[in-house]
Amino acid sequence: MEISYYISSWLFTLILALAPLFFLLILKQKCANTKHKLPPGQMGLPWLGETMDFYRAQQANRLFEDFVRPRIARHGKIFKTRLMGSPTVIVSGAEANRFFLSNEFKLVMSSWPSSSVRLMGKNSIMEKHGEQHRHVHGLIASSLGSSSAESLVPKLSKLVQRHLDAHWSGQERIYLYNFTKNLTFHIVFECLLGIDVELGMKEIFERVLEGVFAPPVTVPGTRFSRAMRARKEIERMLVRIVRKKKEEMDRKNLGGGGGGSEEGGAVLLPRYVAAMLRGEMSEEEVIDNIVLLVFAAYDTTSFAIAMTFRMLAHHPNCYQLLLKEHMDVKSRKGEGEDISGEDIKKMSYTWKVARESIRLFPPIFGSFRKAIVDIEYEGFTIPKGWKVLWTTYGTHYDPEHFQDPMSFNPDRFEEAMPPYVYVPFGGGPRVCAGSQLARMNILVLVHHVVTRYDWSLIHPDEPITVDPLPFPVHGMPMRISPK
Numbered sequence: 001m002e003i004s005y006y007i008s009s010w011l012f013t014l015i016l017a018l019a020p021l022f023f024l025l026i027l028k029q030k031c032a033n034t035k036h037k038l039p040p041g042q043m044g045l046p047w048l049g050e051t052m053d054f055y056r057a058q059q060a061n062r063l064f065e066d067f068v069r070p071r072i073a074r075h076g077k078i079f080k081t082r083l084m085g086s087p088t089v090i091v092s093g094a095e096a097n098r099f100f101l102s103n104e105f106k107l108v109m110s111s112w113p114s115s116s117v118r119l120m121g122k123n124s125i126m127e128k129h130g131e132q133h134r135h136v137h138g139l140i141a142s143s144l145g146s147s148s149a150e151s152l153v154p155k156l157s158k159l160v161q162r163h164l165d166a167h168w169s170g171q172e173r174i175y176l177y178n179f180t181k182n183l184t185f186h187i188v189f190e191c192l193l194g195i196d197v198e199l200g201m202k203e204i205f206e207r208v209l210e211g212v213f214a215p216p217v218t219v220p221g222t223r224f225s226r227a228m229r230a231r232k233e234i235e236r237m238l239v240r241i242v243r244k245k246k247e248e249m250d251r252k253n254l255g256g257g258g259g260g261s262e263e264g265g266a267v268l269l270p271r272y273v274a275a276m277l278r279g280e281m282s283e284e285e286v287i288d289n290i291v292l293l294v295f296a297a298y299d300t301t302s303f304a305i306a307m308t309f310r311m312l313a314h315h316p317n318c319y320q321l322l323l324k325e326h327m328d329v330k331s332r333k334g335e336g337e338d339i340s341g342e343d344i345k346k347m348s349y350t351w352k353v354a355r356e357s358i359r360l361f362p363p364i365f366g367s368f369r370k371a372i373v374d375i376e377y378e379g380f381t382i383p384k385g386w387k388v389l390w391t392t393y394g395t396h397y398d399p400e401h402f403q404d405p406m407s408f409n410p411d412r413f414e415e416a417m418p419p420y421v422y423v424p425f426g427g428g429p430r431v432c433a434g435s436q437l438a439r440m441n442i443l444v445l446v447h448h449v450v451t452r453y454d455w456s457l458i459h460p461d462e463p464i465t466v467d468p469l470p471f472p473v474h475g476m477p478m479r480i481s482p483k
């Protein structure tokens, strides 16, 4: 009796003594919860999260309609989910684009699947940060600043005509998307890099690109292991080409301050090799960045061209305006005289048509970043290590920025856009380094097609699928006849 009385009074004293401590702990937890408030949203199943819904929507090219929009309606423009095991916050709107894209390296860093990194190489621009990133980005961007890109026009125009002669002459039906892929591949190598395309090169590159988003399984027979083998083949080819260029430039003593510009203006390989000779880039960096450029340019530009023609087929009035623009350019040329960088400036309506097509059909839906610190944004905390996904659709399809957003209206580009609203080429330090080349590629091809051929689409509403970037399922067959 005495013992039980002793124990209960001892317990009572202990509880009394610890009560303030418990109270403080609960208070602290509550404060922490309100201070570190996670965005609303569903994390879904363990590890898998909402991955299946995300990929189903993406594959049908309905990521915004079927995945993002319903969640914005439920939770608002910032919401959390879980994709492929990673807690992820999806953000929408111009302010979110500005915040996350301009804070690259400070709050976030771009985040690619390990298969992409292994196939592009760990020395490519996608894996570079800070000063090293700025150097490589600067080399590409200065080769393709608007005036340098315009200096590529004569070469690009000859290449386009050569491809039209080789693949369209005498044909009644061509596959536009497949044609533009082949053409873009040659443009990147021959016009931008200054490398002749060798037999079988494109097929090997395609095998590399097929594995870029595949699971990184190295068992023989998988997409990824095939892609890794192709990557080694490409590497051998490129090492030979880069070393040959290095010897040539070494002999001519062209490594110095001119950055290789003595070797031919905007052409990039001599610039890369000059940086190598100055000790600013390694051979591995040059090789990895060549592979990365093909990956960055190939499917994106081809899809942009395909969608521009699709929109022209759907909007005959716009086509008439565009055709007049090109016939005017052609009529001012002498017999056999080719277009120049100056003529590109006269294709402003065509560029509006292309920009509007890319707004509605962005080749890249957005991209992933990883939080490198805890981020406070809009009253929520995004914990360090979480992924952030910004999307082009978040602004491109928003009536706040684009009146009647799903309608095709090239004239909306007469007004200047506020920053971070029209973002098919991204923004901030990682803004697309090749947007000017994409512009030249689109304008020059459109010019030669519409001035030389009458054309119509065989499937004007051809379905688009995504794997991992969007493309028309039948390769966009077109009926053509010479004018």
Ligand code: HEM
Pocket (backbone or CB within 6 Å): 110, 125, 126, 137, 140, 188, 192, 292, 293, 296, 297, 298, 300, 301, 304, 362, 363, 364, 367, 368, 423, 424, 425, 426, 427, 429, 430, 431, 432, 433, 434, 435, 437, 438
């Ligand atoms: C219509 C065609 C194109 C579209 C829509 C496009 C879109 C984009 C986007 C959205 C990004 C940023 C990705 C991110 O923020 O993570 C990007 C980056 C990049 N693009 Fe493009 N691109 C196109 C064509 C090209 C071409 C033709 C080239 C070069 C030949 C190119 C080279 C690059 C490079 C090097 C980067 C990485 C920049 C960096 O990390 O600093 N792109 N592109």
